[in-house]
Structure formats: C-alpha cells, structure tokens
Amino acid sequence: MSNHYDVAVIGLGAMGSAAISFLAARGVRVIGFEAASPAHGLGSSHGDSRLIRLGYFEDPSYVPLLHRAYDNWRTLENQLRETILNITGVLQIGRPESDIVTGTLASCELHNLPHQTFNAAETRKRFPVFGLQDDEIAVLDPNGGWLKPEAAIWGYLRLAAASGAKLHIGDKVEAINPDDNGVNITAGGQKYRAARVIVATGSWISQLVPHLARLANPIRQVVAWYRPENGFVTDPIRMPSFLRDDTKNGTFFGFPEIGPDGVKIGRHAHFMENIDPDHPNPPVNDRDLALLDDFAARHLPGMKGRRVNAVTCRYTMLPGEDFLLDHLPGENRVIVASPCSGHGFKFTSVIGEILADLATQGGTDLPIEAFTFDRLMKAAKAEKPGMTNPV
Ligand SMILES: Cc1cc2nc3c(=O)[nH]c(=O)nc-3n(C[C@H](O)[C@H](O)[C@H](O)COP(=O)(O)OP(=O)(O)OC[C@H]3O[C@@H](n4cnc5c(N)ncnc54)[C@H](O)[C@@H]3O)c2cc1C
The missing domain is CATH 3.30.9.10 (D-Amino Acid Oxidase, subunit A, domain 2)
Incomplete structure (x- = not known):
C-alpha cells in the first residue's frame, strides 16, 4: 500500500486525536502517528477529569471558541452515544x-x-x-463542568478509524522534512509522505519544531x-x-x-x-x-x-499562556498545534476542527488571530505575563 497521504497527524493525544477525527470525517486520506499510546501517563491528557467553563476569566476573546467547543463536544457525545461532558x-x-x-x-x-x-x-x-x-x-x-479526557481521545480515534484514518500507535516520528511538493516523514525506520503535516506532540513539540525550543x-x-x-x-x-x-x-x-x-x-x-x-x-x-x-x-x-x-x-x-495554532513560519505544509499552557483540553473539540481547516483549506473562519507565531514572538519579547502566579 502506498505511503502517501493528504495529511499526517503527529501525536495522537488530545489535539491530534480530534484533528485526525475531523480530517477523516471530511474524507481526507490521513495517517496518525502516536509514539506511546493515546492518553498515556507521561502525556498531558490523562487523569479522568478536565475543567470546562464558558465565562473565561483569562480573556473574553476565548468565549466564541468555547461556544463552538461546547457544540462540538455535544456532537462527539451523539456520535459515540457516550457522556464526555458533565455539567456541574x-x-x-x-x-x-x-x-x-x-x-x-x-x-x-x-x-x-x-x-x-x-x-x-x-x-x-x-x-x-x-x-x-x-x-x-x-x-x-x-x-461549567468537567470532561472525561481519556474517553474523548479514544472516542475521537475510534471515529477516525471508522472513517478510514490509518493509525500507527507506538510509532514515533523521528523527522519531518518539507520540500516543494510535500513533507517527508521518518517513523520507525520507515518513510512516509504527506502533502501537509500537523504536529501535535504536546510536551515534545520542540523536538520536531525547533523554533519552539526556548518557548515551549x-x-x-x-x-x-x-x-x-x-x-x-x-x-x-x-x-x-x-x-x-x-x-x-x-x-x-x-x-x-x-x-x-x-x-x-x-x-x-x-x-x-x-x-x-x-x-x-x-x-x-x-x-x-x-x-x-x-x-x-x-x-x-x-x-x-x-x-x-x-x-x-x-x-x-508558552509565553503569555495563549495557544499556538499556525503554520510554521515560511512553511505552509507544516501546522503546529501547541499543547496549550495547562488550559487547552476544554478546547480540544474546536482545536481539532481548526487544525483540520488549516490542513485542508489553509485557513479557518474560527477566531484564532491571537494564536499565531507572530503573536507568540511578541508575547515572548514583551514577557507578557500569563495567568500563572508562581510562588
Ligand atoms: C494535571 C493537568 C490538569 C489540567 N487541567 C486542565 C483543565 O482542567 N482544563 C483544561 O482545559 N486543560 C487542562 N489541562 C491542559 C490540557 O490537558 C492540555 O492542554 C492538553 O491535554 C494537551 O494536549 P496535547 O494533545 O497537546 O498533548 P498530549 O495529550 O500529551 O499529546 C501529545 C502526544 O504526542 C505524542 N508524541 C510526542 N512526540 C511524538 C513523536 N515524535 N511521534 C509521535 N507521537 C509523539 C505523545 O506520546 C503524546 O501522546 C491540564 C493539564 C494537566 C497536565
């Protein structure tokens, strides 16, 4: 079977599992790589519960995305016939x-x-x-309430597989090399090719995206x-x-x-x-x-x-504690999904849609202007304070 795909999703934790599910549902020929297992104990998406809330204290500009996230969580529940979002x-x-x-x-x-x-x-x-x-x-x-992270991730992956996505679990991507026509991917000693790549590797993100070495x-x-x-x-x-x-x-x-x-x-x-x-x-x-x-x-x-x-x-x-959902500067074949500074899980259901939009349309109608490399660099330079208040 050919190792050529429309999109490759690297990292099948929260953001990657949602992205691959949205892509597969759109009929995209997509492959996903997960180095360990989804929602494993060394990632950031296990532990039974994640908060979700609508009145976002961090910045009101997150609220439109949250409305869409709530809609998408309810859609996921309907597709799975399972409760993911619990309102308390x-x-x-x-x-x-x-x-x-x-x-x-x-x-x-x-x-x-x-x-x-x-x-x-x-x-x-x-x-x-x-x-x-x-x-x-x-x-x-x-x-407000709480989400079941493991059920969401495995649910998205089940839907992706049912829509024809190829899932490589336990297969670590060692390198990505874009050229004029696509991206060469090396994983487990094998070579793959995809027109676009989404990197959603959580706390390992800077290993494949060196731009983030001192930022993530x-x-x-x-x-x-x-x-x-x-x-x-x-x-x-x-x-x-x-x-x-x-x-x-x-x-x-x-x-x-x-x-x-x-x-x-x-x-x-x-x-x-x-x-x-x-x-x-x-x-x-x-x-x-x-x-x-x-x-x-x-x-x-x-x-x-x-x-x-x-x-x-x-x-x-990340500096400023906002997200990063953008193409790599100067390289529109590589899309980067940041791990989200400890407040991203609630947005997983909308970030998956955004990443699918970026990979298939080159842009999205959803409001992500604050989540660009440019804004991240400015936040880093300004040392924009986040919501964190470390002792
Ligand atoms: C304790 C805790 C509490 C939190 N509470 C909340 C909360 O209440 N509400 C909220 O909204 N958010 C919360 N968050 C934040 C949220 O959980 C994270 O933002 C989100 O889960 C990150 O998802 P991710 O997909 O970026 O990373 P992960 O889920 O960690 O996924 C990354 C995946 O990439 C894989 N990978 C890495 N490198 C490679 C490679 N080279 N090749 C293939 N695969 C690779 C990894 O194995 C991993 O599975 C919390 C986080 C923690 C840790």
Whole structure:
C-alpha cells in the first residue's frame, strides 16, 4: 500500500486525536502517528477529569471558541452515544478585585452569559464544602463542568478509524522534512509522505519544531485527591467544580467527588519547574504535598488531613499562556498545534476542527488571530505575563 497521504497527524493525544477525527470525517486520506499510546501517563491528557467553563476569566476573546467547543463536544457525545461532558457548574472564588472574579464577570457581561454571584455567607450556605473568608465572593458559571479526557481521545480515534484514518500507535516520528511538493516523514525506520503535516506532540513539540525550543517549556504539575468524611457535600450534585484565587499561592482548581479517590485539586502551573519530556516526571515530594494540603485545610475544611493520593504530570507553557495554532513560519505544509499552557483540553473539540481547516483549506473562519507565531514572538519579547502566579 502506498505511503502517501493528504495529511499526517503527529501525536495522537488530545489535539491530534480530534484533528485526525475531523480530517477523516471530511474524507481526507490521513495517517496518525502516536509514539506511546493515546492518553498515556507521561502525556498531558490523562487523569479522568478536565475543567470546562464558558465565562473565561483569562480573556473574553476565548468565549466564541468555547461556544463552538461546547457544540462540538455535544456532537462527539451523539456520535459515540457516550457522556464526555458533565455539567456541574464551575464556581470561581476570590476577592472581588481578583483576576478570577473580575475576569469571569467581564467575560459574562461582554458575552451575555448566565452567571450568579454569591457573597461569602451565601456561598457557604449553598455549597458547604467551601470555606470562604468574609471578604471573598463566588461567581457560578452554570455552564461549567468537567470532561472525561481519556474517553474523548479514544472516542475521537475510534471515529477516525471508522472513517478510514490509518493509525500507527507506538510509532514515533523521528523527522519531518518539507520540500516543494510535500513533507517527508521518518517513523520507525520507515518513510512516509504527506502533502501537509500537523504536529501535535504536546510536551515534545520542540523536538520536531525547533523554533519552539526556548518557548515551549514542559513543567512539572502535581494533583492530589482528598476523601472527606462527609461525602454528602462533595457529591457532584451538590459540589460544583471550582477555580479559586488563593492570594498567597496563585490559582487552584478542583473537581467534586467523581471517582473513588474523592475530590481532586491542583495549583495551576504548580511551582513552574522545568522538566525534560524524555524523562519520567519527577515524583511527588514533601513540598508538593505541603502546598496542596495547606490549600485543602484552609479552603476545603472537610478535606483537612484526608489526602488519599497524589501524582505528578506535566503542562507545557508558552509565553503569555495563549495557544499556538499556525503554520510554521515560511512553511505552509507544516501546522503546529501547541499543547496549550495547562488550559487547552476544554478546547480540544474546536482545536481539532481548526487544525483540520488549516490542513485542508489553509485557513479557518474560527477566531484564532491571537494564536499565531507572530503573536507568540511578541508575547515572548514583551514577557507578557500569563495567568500563572508562581510562588
Ligand atoms: C494535571 C493537568 C490538569 C489540567 N487541567 C486542565 C483543565 O482542567 N482544563 C483544561 O482545559 N486543560 C487542562 N489541562 C491542559 C490540557 O490537558 C492540555 O492542554 C492538553 O491535554 C494537551 O494536549 P496535547 O494533545 O497537546 O498533548 P498530549 O495529550 O500529551 O499529546 C501529545 C502526544 O504526542 C505524542 N508524541 C510526542 N512526540 C511524538 C513523536 N515524535 N511521534 C509521535 N507521537 C509523539 C505523545 O506520546 C503524546 O501522546 C491540564 C493539564 C494537566 C497536565
């Protein structure tokens, strides 16, 4: 069989699995390469849950993409006849002047999104799992919730295979070399050729895209689970997923009790410690646990001293913490899908569509002007601060 394809997708994690599914559904002759296995433990897309919310505090310009992401998640669920998106609401907690609160309210007002604001006493009464200081407030995004990352990735791959995509699992791409007519791909000692290539290799992205060598930084992330005595208050029917501004330690996120280990929490970008993607994630240490235990004790009182599990995983950060969805500069045969600075999973369903548009039409009608190489370079030069607030 010929080794020539219209499009090759490299990396079948979140972004790559969605892209190949959209491409195959359009009848494109497409091949996908995954070095390990989809949603494996050294990537960035495992761990049972990812937050999704509509009133995006980071920047209201993400909201139109989120509307499309929600539509596409529902389409995926209909195609799979399986639940991927669970609506619990997302509660965003902080002082009235915090970025989380002001940013969420700005997004909601600009895009006319439903939301409710509660003072500390009202929040404690309605959602008793959360301990608020009297000067804190909470904004409920009723459209928020959590996604099942493994089910989404495997679902997209099943659909891609059913539409004729060729999937090479356990096949690492060693090199891509564009020429005037296409791209030569070397994987597992074999040669392949594709008219266009999408590189979606997560924390390994700079190995195939050297332009990103000093820009895409894999960092260590840690999450921990707590099982409270009173499971009544942490049931997803009563406890929304949450984001919380902890003035001294940055932004934390968490989920209700959706698995046997209980409530999961983490700090966005954790300690911003760079890692080598080719090595196992450095193990959980006492400093990690002290940070998360301290947060749980102060803000989730029923969780104090009740940690049952903790693991490390990885984010890949870009300057400014926006995404990168663009052709390689000067090379329109290679499309780069950034790993998204720790907030990309919720967008997977729309990023897959965008990548398919870029590969088949050379552009997209979806709003991605902020996600170009040009903007990334400007953010790097300006050292544009992200939403991270590392200690
Ligand atoms: C702990 C944690 C919590 C998060 N929470 C949220 C959240 O609540 N909400 C949210 O929206 N986002 C969240 N994120 C971010 C989100 O999960 C990531 O942005 C997203 O999953 C990244 O997907 P990806 O496809 O870029 O990378 P991955 O899913 O890691 O996929 C990259 C794939 O490429 C493969 N690969 C690498 N090199 C090669 C090669 N040369 N050849 C072939 N294959 C290769 C890898 O094996 C891997 O499978 C979180 C991330 C983490 C780690």
